Amino acid sequence: MKSATVIGCGIVGLTSAIKLQEKGYKVTIIAKERFDKTLSNKVGAIWFPFEIHPKEKANYWAKLAFEEYQRDIKPTNGVTFIPFITAYDDKSNTDWTIQMPKGSTRKALDAELPNGIQKAFISIVPLAEPSLYLPYLFKRFKDNNGTFIQQEISILVEASKLDKLVINCSGLGAKKLCNDKDLQPMRGQILRCKKIDITSFADSTKQGSLSYIIKRSNDCIIGGTDYLNDYNLDVEQSDTDKITERFLQTNLCNQKPEIIEEIVGLRPKRTTVRFEFDNQYPSIFHNYGHGGAGYTVAWGCAIEMVKNVYDK
Template identity: 25%
Template structure:
């Protein structure tokens, strides 16, 4: 089956990879190169953030967890398994997605920093997106996926010479398929030098001013923000200063770390992830896979498996 994927973020590339591995003839078209997508800005800590529905997200997240942990020992993938803690100001129960992780335990009271009443500890994949996106792009290209750069204005244009189109345009789906349920959620982060930190830390007590410290091999990502309907991609110095203060207070090991850069991205939030197939006259089959909120990396490979299933079902039925 001839399939065209639209979008070259983590979800689009994962879908192209899995479709090609399943034996389909795959092409990809995107307005932005992988390094210029929202995926490239992500701290890329595996965590089901701002993504629903619960049952499907838990399944997609569990599958992606398995795929990413299987890459930990593969050179060039940029994936590490790191144990970290999510901290809470009030006592809390287990998260609804707890079944997606193999190990989840409580932080003992003596291990909680001042001002926190509870905490969870678990191992999670952390992905250096600069490395992983390049690896994924090279893998897709090596498998013979034809890649072109350019903005798709209408799905009919993308469907002109293929049997199916996979829409992985993220926030771009607002214009491409007129989905007004999509909401941009602005995220700003600070990149600092690695100070010998191994574990990640997360505190979502303030849902607009998140605090997270996510170490990579050579850098540490400090965040962040979650500003709804804010599409300003410019770095705000005051926001960066606030991020540095919060992260340094929570994880003193990053205080004074040399700043290497600042990044801003727009998360494609939606009431629920849209992953479904539609039949369109003149466009054949369109599989939509977007609206992953702040969990694009976390759900990517699990969602890609469902995309392959939907496309293959159409192929086997002759539609």
């Protein structure tokens, strides 16, 4: 039996490991933290191609992931398909709408737009709630004879010796592991709030003023921030105030949300996703730098990654 080791236990690492298992690999995941301590466990986890490049590959991976979520709806795994308003302007990537299933996307009417949004699409898209979906994926991995080892891998030469095939899904950790100067954090602060009965939306058209709400089964995620090269993991009251103010300005709700928890995470932002074999260590395939679109493209990246490595 072929074997492979995946570095990282977030959404990208877990999906990569599962797709390798489906191809008959014996897979080990090695990670600094288990899935419930990763960035993937902090996010809203809506299907939304946000801050990921190159555009053409991101759209392709998103399409593959969309189809995987369609096949992966289970009663208790947190995957549902919900209406989602996506704001856009002349600079936005809107090509993803072309590949959506027929009838699942349309332009929003003026009366449907949150205040402050000029143009938007309304789509039916996947939502994968992390508190349910990540444990489901981890169990799926373990039940298929997967092994998890909690250990930090800090240099590439160490990673190259882990297995004949190593998939690097270490996210922002790749900055240290690969000495990757192109990789930088994009700080996100969000509010987990009591559930509000409004349509989920996102407006990412104004850099530095990201605004969105994701309605989940038992709560809502209201965001957010998109500060580049910001390593601050502390909750900032000023950001909470800005997020709340922007939410109220949409006129979707006339009262302040009831905050359950304030959360900060660092998205792994890169000029382009690193998706290639390492030049110096040919046993390593890199799959990191997915910006704010980990859940949107992870399955698609995993599917293409397996095609690239299977015959190596």
